[in-house]
Amino acid sequence: MKVTCYGGVREIGGNKILLEEDGAALFLDFGLPMGRAGEFFDEFVQPRTGSHLRDSLSVDLTPRLDGIYRSDLVCRPDVIDQAELPTDAAPLFDAGVRDYEEVLQAEGRARASAVLLSHAHLDHVGQVGYLDERISLGCTPVTRTILTVMEELLPQRIDSEALTVRRRVMDTASERARFPGAPTIKTERIHREVVTLAEYGEVTVGGFRVEALPVDHSLPGCCALLITAPSGKRALYTGDLRFNGRWSRGEGNLTERLRSRTRNLQPELLITEGTRIRSEHADDESAVRRELTEVVAGSPGLVIFDWAWK
Numbered sequence: 382m383k384v385t386c387y388g389g390v391r392e393i394g395g396n397k398i399l400l401e402e403d404g405a406a407l408f409l410d411f412g413l414p415m416g417r418a419g420e421f422f423d424e425f426v427q428p429r430t431g432s433h434l435r436d437s438l439s440v441d442l443t444p445r446l447d448g449i450y451r452s453d454l455v456c457r458p459d460v461i462d463q464a465e466l467p468t469d470a471a472p473l474f475d476a477g478v479r480d481y482e483e484v485l486q487a488e489g490r491a492r493a494s495a496v497l498l499s500h501a502h503l504d505h506v507g508q509v510g511y512l513d514e515r516i517s518l519g520c521t522p523v524t525r526t527i528l529t530v531m532e533e534l535l536p537q538r539i540d541s542e543a544l545t546v547r548r549r550v551m552d553t554a555s556e557r558a559r560f561p562g563a564p565t566i567k568t569e570r571i572h573r574e575v576v577t578l579a580e581y582g583e584v585t586v587g588g589f590r591v592e593a594l595p596v597d598h599s600l601p602g603c604c605a606l607l608i609t610a611p612s613g614k615r616a617l618y619t620g621d622l623r624f625n626g627r628w629s630r631g632e633g634n635l636t637e638r639l640r641s642r643t644r645n646l647q648p649e650l651l652i653t654e655g656t657r658i659r660s661e662h663a664d665d666e667s668a669v670r671r672e673l674t675e676v677v678a679g680s681p682g683l684v685i686f687d688w689a690w691k
């Protein structure tokens with residue numbers, strides 16, 4: 382089994398881990414590297430809508446990989462084919478990577494067949510929308526529900542296109558376009574295949590056997606992934622987890638079940654990440670709940686909540 386990390390190394394999140402064996406290949410998460418993204422983009426300075434992937438590739442927020450990305454985001458042939466386009470402007474409209482279909486045609490098989498999601502935080506799912514819709518998604522039912530809500534709440538954002546790709550298709554030139562005579566762009570909604578991961582049960586995804594082990598994190602539906610390659614070799618990917626949250630309390634809690642399932646596992650590979658491993662201070666949402674209660678109790682009138690999802 383070959384393992385390559387295209388993100389998430391020496392940084393928080395942005396995980397994109399490629400597992401390959403005998404022509405079978407799948408990704409573990411395909412997230413947005415939020416720390417690095419913050420060096421280039423901000424609330425009102427974002428990649429351009431029609432050039433999202435190309436902008437992201439140009440500042441190395443997304444790996445230059447052939448055979449995984451959507452053709453409509455890689456290249457704008459309608460612009461490239463125009464004779465008057467200066468040659469040094471071509472990279473603005475052509476990412477210079479081969480899209481999914483191109484590699485499938487040339488090599489007779491897809492570069493990767495699926496992405497397995499550990500959970501629905503942006504730094505683990507935020508760039509799935511760049512991937513060709515034929516790359517399926519494996520996730521827990523709760524993660525799927527969260528992604529559906531994101532899609533409904535944030536319909537204009539590419540980071541909410543994990544489940545449904547809004548493929549950009551050139552339409553005929555129109556005098557009524559914003560630039561008269563220019564082609565207009567239609568969007569076609571295409572649903573990505575979703576494989577529901579079974580908790581403590583195995584399903585087969587892209588030639589690998591996968592078992593989802595629920596974990597305690599700051600979002601419902603999070604899981605570690607136990608992956609068995611065609612050769613029988615196993616990798617355990619923990620995703621994000623903690624041992625001191627609300628799902629780590631009480632009899633039969635998630636952390637206890639995870640411990641008993643993994644106690645004698647001895648996989649060939651353990652992939653994990655830690656952001657506060659050395660911290661002595663146990664920080665979880667019970668302190669947040671306490672502080673919020675104090676604030677609300679001390680407020681004389683109406684209290685309005687906002688919730689930032691990331």
Ligand SMILES: [Zn+2]
Nearest residue numbers: 500502598621
């Ligand atoms: Zn997370």
